[in-house]
Amino acid sequence: MLYLIVVTMLWAFSFSLIGVYLAGQVDPWFSVLMRVGLAALVFLPFLRLGELSKVFVTQLMAIGAVQLGLMYGFYYHSFLYLSVPEVLLFTVMTPVYITLINDVLERQFHLHFLVSALLAVLGAVAIRYQSIDAGFITGFLLVQGANVCFAMGQVSYKRVMNQQNQRHSQPIKQHQIFGWFFVGAFVVALLSYALFGNPSQLPQTSIQWGVLVYLGVIASGLGFFAWNKGATLVDVGTLAVMNNVLIPAGIVVNLMIWNRDADLVRLAVGGAMIALAFGVNQYQQSRLKQD
Numbered sequence: 458m459l460y461l462i463v464v465t466m467l468w469a470f471s472f473s474l475i476g477v478y479l480a481g482q483v484d485p486w487f488s489v490l491m492r493v494g495l496a497a498l499v500f501l502p503f504l505r506l507g508e509l510s511k512v513f514v515t516q517l518m519a520i521g522a523v524q525l526g527l528m529y530g531f532y533y534h535s536f537l538y539l540s541v542p543e544v545l546l547f548t549v550m551t552p553v554y555i556t557l558i559n560d561v562l563e564r565q566f567h568l569h570f571l572v573s574a575l576l577a578v579l580g581a582v583a584i585r586y587q588s589i590d591a592g593f594i595t596g597f598l599l600v601q602g603a604n605v606c607f608a609m610g611q612v613s614y615k616r617v618m619n620q621q622n623q624r625h626s627q628p629i630k631q632h633q634i635f636g637w638f639f640v641g642a643f644v645v646a647l648l649s650y651a652l653f654g655n656p657s658q659l660p661q662t663s664i665q666w667g668v669l670v671y672l673g674v675i676a677s678g679l680g681f682f683a684w685n686k687g688a689t690l691v692d693v694g695t696l697a698v699m700n701n702v703l704i705p706a707g708i709v710v711n712l713m714i715w716n717r718d719a720d721l722v723r724l725a726v727g728g729a730m731i732a733l734a735f736g737v738n739q740y741q742q743s744r745l746k747q748d
Contacts, residue, residue, distance in 0.1 A: 460687030461699040464680050469706035471676045472541050473715050478668045480536035484658035486650040488669060489529040493646045495673025496525075496681065497639035504636040516617050517634060518641030524610020525638070525681065526645025531603035538596025541715070545707045547600040549732070554608035555696060562616065611688050611696060614638075618689045631689075635682050 479488050535544055622628050660666045688696050712721075 460683045460690070461696075464684045464687070465699065465703050465706055467676060467680050468703055469710045471672060472545055472707045473711040474668050474672065475533065476536050476541035476544070476711070477715050478665055480533070482658070483660050483665055483669075484650075484655040485533035485537070486530070486646070486654040487659060488533055488672075489526070490643075490646040490650045490654075491669045492529065492673040492677050493525060493639060493642045495670065496678035497636060497643050499674055499678035500632065500636035500639060500682070503633050505633050509634060509637075513617075513621060513634075514637050516613075517637035518644070520610050520613045520617065521638035521641030522645045523606050524614070525642035525677070526649070528603045528606035528610070529642075529646070530649055531599045531606065535596045535599035535603065538592045538599070541711045542708050543596070544600055545703075545711070547597055548604055548703070550601060551604040551608050554605050555612055558609055558612045562612065611685065614685045615688050615696070631686050632682065635685070638681070638685070639678075 475488075479485075532544075535547075539547070618629065618631070660669060687699075691699075
């Protein structure tokens, strides 16, 4: 749990840094490439080449490609359509996706996930009910794409690591294998930038470069390692809950430092509805555990 709490505090600033200094100014695909590339450099020196099976390496790369590479693609582009608090609020569905994906892998299904999803959509509408347009809908869908990728990666990493630890007499040292996670993400980021990137939108100021370095080395490199390691130490329910602790932390940071003029009433109403969706999901989960 400590790993997840520390990373939550770390990531609370990342949303605002992207929204204020990078969104609309630096090419999103270049931002993703830089962030993933720097994170990979942190862990490449620790890799133990030749000591892991090709299947395990492929699994780690695939997880990184989805949880980081694809997720960042959706995530960074969402800031072009939404404010930072809106992006944060719309990530509330990640816990629902975590439990849903886990149920799919366990061959179970619970209807209440659909109810939670619909309530969260209503909350999103409440936030921007006077100015819903194609851009807002696009932004909302982009965040949901990022949520699904992030959730899929967390559940998959937890399952893969548990399987590997069961096969070995001693637990795997995760810092020695996590570089493959970032290599997979880097491949996706490199291909995406080559295909869709805009070389004319590179960082222009030292602040923008500094933000990219911070996001790459600290928020992504150390942050994702600590988060995924923490995910292997808690149950799926706790992991789902911790995904949403980031939301109030991130909003408080954004409103206090960068976005003091935000419509607090509308954010509160929409946020309350989205929180209700999360509460319904958690209540149903607790009932299922009792049964």
